[in-house]
Amino acid sequence: VKLSKELTKGTTALIVLSVLKRGEMYGYQIIRELEVMSDNVFSLNEGTLYPILHSLEKEGCLTCFWEETESARKRKYYKLTDKGLRELESQTQQWEVYSGAVKKVLGGATLAHA
Amino acid sequence: LLTPDMDKYLNKVCADIVDNKTRWEVRAELEAHLEDKMERLIGDGLPENVAADKAIHEMGNPDELRQTLGQLHSRVPPFDMRSALTKLAFGVFFSTFSIDTWILRPITQAFGFFLIFMAIFQLRKCNFKLKIGFIIAIVNFIMRMATFAIGLTPSPGMTVSIILTVLANIIDCGMMYFIYVGLGELAEKYSTPGDVHPIRKYGIYNIILTAAVVIIIVMPPIAFLMLPMLVLYVIFAIKNINSVKNILIEADEGDNVCELRGFGRVLMAGLAVIFIAVPLGVAHIIVTPDVDAQPYMMSNENISIRAELDELRVEDELLEAIPDDELPNFEGAVKATNSFSNHELKRKGLVSVYCTSFAFEDKVILAELVDFDRMPKGRYTDSIYYTIYNFPNIFNIPEPDRLLMLYEADGETYFYEPINITYHEDGMRIKHIDFRLPENADDVRILKLSTLIPTEEYSDMQMNINTGLTYVNRSSLICWPYSETESDITYVSDKGVGYKRFNVVGLITTDGEAPKGSYSITSQDGMVYNYDEDGNLIFAHNGALAEQNGFKLYVE
Numbered sequence: 183v184k185l186s187k188e189l190t191k192g193t194t195a196l197i198v199l200s201v202l203k204r205g206e207m208y209g210y211q212i213i214r215e216l217e218v219m220s221d222n223v224f225s226l227n228e229g230t231l232y233p234i235l236h237s238l239e240k241e242g243c244l245t246c247f248w249e250e251t252e253s254a255r256k257r258k259y260y261k262l263t264d265k266g267l268r269e270l271e272s273q274t275q276q277w278e279v280y281s282g283a284v285k286k287v288l289g290g291a292t293l294a295h296a
Numbered sequence: 297l298l299t300p301d302m303d304k305y306l307n308k309v310c311a312d313i314v315d316n317k318t319r320w321e322v323r324a325e326l327e328a329h330l331e332d333k334m335e336r337l338i339g340d341g342l343p344e345n346v347a348a349d350k351a352i353h354e355m356g357n358p359d360e361l362r363q364t365l366g367q368l369h370s371r372v373p374p375f376d377m378r379s380a381l382t383k384l385a386f387g388v389f390f391s392t393f394s395i396d397t398w399i400l401r402p403i404t405q406a407f408g409f410f411l412i413f414m415a416i417f418q419l420r421k422c423n424f425k426l427k428i429g430f431i432i433a434i435v436n437f438i439m440r441m442a443t444f445a446i447g448l449t450p451s452p453g454m455t456v457s458i459i460l461t462v463l464a465n466i467i468d469c470g471m472m473y474f475i476y477v478g479l480g481e482l483a484e485k486y487s488t489p490g491d492v493h494p495i496r497k498y499g500i501y502n503i504i505l506t507a508a509v510v511i512i513i514v515m516p517p518i519a520f521l522m523l524p525m526l527v528l529y530v531i532f533a534i535k536n537i538n539s540v541k542n543i544l545i546e547a548d549e550g551d552n553v554c555e556l557r558g559f560g561r562v563l564m565a566g567l568a569v570i571f572i573a574v575p576l577g578v579a580h581i582i583v584t585p586d587v588d589a590q591p592y593m594m595s596n597e598n599i600s601i602r603a604e605l606d607e608l609r610v611e612d613e614l615l616e617a618i619p620d621d622e623l624p625n626f627e628g629a630v631k632a633t634n635s636f637s638n639h640e641l642k643r644k645g646l647v648s649v650y651c652t653s654f655a656f657e658d659k660v661i662l663a664e665l666v667d668f669d670r671m672p673k674g675r676y677t678d679s680i681y682y683t684i685y686n687f688p689n690i691f692n693i694p695e696p697d698r699l700l701m702l703y704e705a706d707g708e709t710y711f712y713e714p715i716n717i718t719y720h721e722d723g724m725r726i727k728h729i730d731f732r733l734p735e736n737a738d739d740v741r742i743l744k745l746s747t748l749i750p751t752e753e754y755s756d757m758q759m760n761i762n763t764g765l766t767y768v769n770r771s772s773l774i775c776w777p778y779s780e781t782e783s784d785i786t787y788v789s790d791k792g793v794g795y796k797r798f799n800v801v802g803l804i805t806t807d808g809e810a811p812k813g814s815y816s817i818t819s820q821d822g823m824v825y826n827y828d829e830d831g832n833l834i835f836a837h838n839g840a841l842a843e844q845n846g847f848k849l850y851v852e
Contacts, residue, residue, distance in 0.1 A: 209325060210332040228333075229356030232326060233364040240368075255332075258325045
């Protein structure tokens with residue numbers, strides 16, 4: 183299933199934060215992780231990930247550091263901060279309320295038809 | 297691993313990021329991503345070129361990404377608070393700050409222009425009028441700095457400097473007019489349609505203000521109005537610029553009023569300001585008289601007198617007689633004797649006469665003060681005063697009440713005491729000196745302004761002959777040239793003998809008698825005639841002997 187942009191828009195930050203809860207990662211790693219975790223449902227448009235990471239970093243939800251790999255490739259690692267953790271909790275809560283409501287409405291619609 | 301296509305893609309995507317460091321960081325991050333991705337795709341068995349294309353493709357539309365990244369990294373946080381318009385407000389204030397007594401004026405003004413230049417680079421919503429205003433600001437900056445530089449050189453530097461100042465003031469009007477009207481236009485665009493922003497008026501106010509400043513310069517008695525006027529004006533201007541800023545911020549929801557663009561250029565502008573203004577400021581301080589100088593303890597450095605050669609009545613062709621580098625060094629002469637006249641021939645067409653000072657028993661008495669001036673032609677009727685404005689505060693007069701002015705009117709020579717002297721607040725520096733001119737004079741020419749040397753100040757002195765224009769004796773104090781005759785002046789110094797032709801005139805004293813004191817006069821054949829204090833010829837000899845007596849200058 184290819185998810186529409188409109189649908190994923192509001193949740194990408196939440197998803198990124200929750201992936202980073204598992205540990206510090208660099209951009210490409212986040213994408214890979216996400217693919218594995220969501221069984222390839224979330225194949226994030228790769229370019230959009232970076233602006234999200236940068237704005238989360240600006241907001242102070244993430245910190246970053248550079249590390250050189252064995253192939254001399256410099257990678258920028260992101261790490262969740264305390265603020266990021268709180269943000270994740272609050273967004274998760276919001277998401278649960280929202281998705282619960284969406285589910286209810288969608289379920290209600292089915293009932294009405296039946 | 298990076299292909300040319302990837303390189304191009306990365307360049308494109310990062311193009312809108314303003315800050316260099318951020319741009320390179322973002323680029324490096326995306327580059328690592330592309331390489332990782334490609335490595336994996338190749339690992340999956342894709343050929344290299346296909347892998348590269350796929351990696352780029354999956355990264356997404358480069359234009360969209362460029363826009364997003366550009367917006368995200370458009371503002372540099374530390375400069376948020378100090379917006380371009382605030383800089384503009386203070387820049388306008390400092391760049392036009394023109395209170396003469398402030399010795400740091402070049403630095404202050406240059407700083408003001410620096411702020412304006414920064415605003416130029418920062419302001420994004422720049423309209424056509426603002427752009428014109430900024431271009432004029434650049435011209436104005438160059439002129440202002442030139443004004444200071446030229447003002448430091450001998451006459452006619454000062455005159456040129458004053459003309460430039462007046463011109464710069466007129467240019468100020470243009471600069472402010474366009475900046476203020478431009479800002480008004482900008483604000484109106486974002487406020488309720490039909491509104492006219494009050495800042496527009498400041499363009500006109502500034503023209504009125506500049507006219508007022510010119511009037512004040514011409515009429516020093518109302519000079520006290522200058523500061524309050526300027527302060528009021530600046531307060532209102534800053535208030536209005538602030539209101540423009542608020543309108544823009546509101547229209548933009550606090551964003552994008554300005555950004556730091558071209559930081560390198562701003563830095564260059566700053567450095568230019570420092571390189572130009574700081575030396576000028578320091579030079580300005582050096583040439584500005586020390587207000588704490590003690591009467592009768594003045595040194596030559598405190599006063600410089602600028603006179604044009606023709607006013608000293610030296611003929612032009614003689615300037616070529618001594619090349620600049622062969623000019624005598626009078627410092628040697630200064631050291632050789634206590635009683636001296638110190639003259640320096642500076643540039644072609646100019647003579648810079650430093651204060652002629654006489655030292656008697658550790659007291660220095662000032663004899664020459666001001667440059668010569670020619671009065672405008674026309675009939676002077678009853679009670680005309682000639683006023684000398686100490687405009688650039690060049691000289692500091694220890695005993696102004698002993699001033700005398702010698703002038704020529706309709707061919708007659710007169711000297712008068714000043715009828716009025718106006719001081720600065722410090723009580724030391726003279727603002728201007730008023731002299732009364734003879735009634736019904738037509739062609740008036742100021743010959744000299746001198747101080748009287750009171751007899752009680754010295755007991756025994758030797759006469760000094762200066763440029764052939766002034767000398768002093770014991771009884772009648774000051775003598776001036778009287779009738780025009782051509783004479784040769786020979787300078788003797790440690791560098792050798794210099795030679796100039798002056799239109800020196802006969803010598804008179806205040807009581808019309810020959811000066812007392814010993815002095816020497818050289819003839820053109822090199823003979824030196826020495827006179828005793830009663831004016832009797834003692835002996836004649838060649839120049840070498842006279843030097844031992846401390847005479848540095850000979851007049852025939």
